Amino acid sequence: MTPAEVNKKFALLQQRIAEDFDSDTPDLKVLLFLIGVQELGQGPKKFSKRQKEELMHIANCKLFSQLGFYELEGQDQDGWPHWKLVKPIPAYTLLEQEMLMKTLVVQYFEEMA
Numbered sequence: 001m002t003p004a005e006v007n008k009k010f011a012l013l014q015q016r017i018a019e020d021f022d023s024d025t026p027d028l029k030v031l032l033f034l035i036g037v038q039e040l041g042q043g044p045k046k047f048s049k050r051q052k053e054e055l056m057h058i059a060n061c062k063l064f065s066q067l068g069f070y071e072l073e074g075q076d077q078d079g080w081p082h083w084k085l086v087k088p089i090p091a092y093t094l095l096e097q098e099m100l101m102k103t104l105v106v107q108y109f110e111e112m113a
Contacts, residue, residue, distance in 0.1 A: 001106075003099055010102045013109055028098075031105050035059035038112070039081060054080070063104040064089065 001009070017034070018025045026034070036055025037044060039062050047055065061070040061083035070083040092100060 001103060006099060006103050006106060009106045009110075013106055028101060028105065029056065032056040032059040032101075035062060035105070035108055040079070042079060058083070063101070063108060066104060066107065 013031070014025045017023075017031065033052060033055055036057070036059040039058050040055060058081055061072075061081075064070050065072065065083065069085065069087055069089050071086050073082045073084045075081050
């Protein structure tokens with residue numbers, strides 16, 4: 001996908017999520033949180049600030065596992081997934097990071113549909 005295609009698909013995804021949740025347009029962090037909740041698989045509930053950060057980490061690991069950077073090690077006693085870094089992530093520029101994350105988020109939600 002070209003950057004223009006990614007940005008268009010990302011904007012459409014944001015619009016769809018906003019309509020589904022009857023909320024403001026979600027930013028990347030909100031989408032990562034939603035992916036983390038989905039990957040945790042325990043449904044919506046109240047999460048502490050630390051748990052929300054961990055959910056976004058789960059999302060990052062899941063997304064980067066699509067590129068072979070992480071692999072799932074298993075779950076802890078509470079059912080939270082744990083990931084292992086299997087190869088170093090390159091030092092992307094901020095613009096490259098943003099575009100990569102948008103691409104991975106779009107792909108994730110397309111696969112979920």
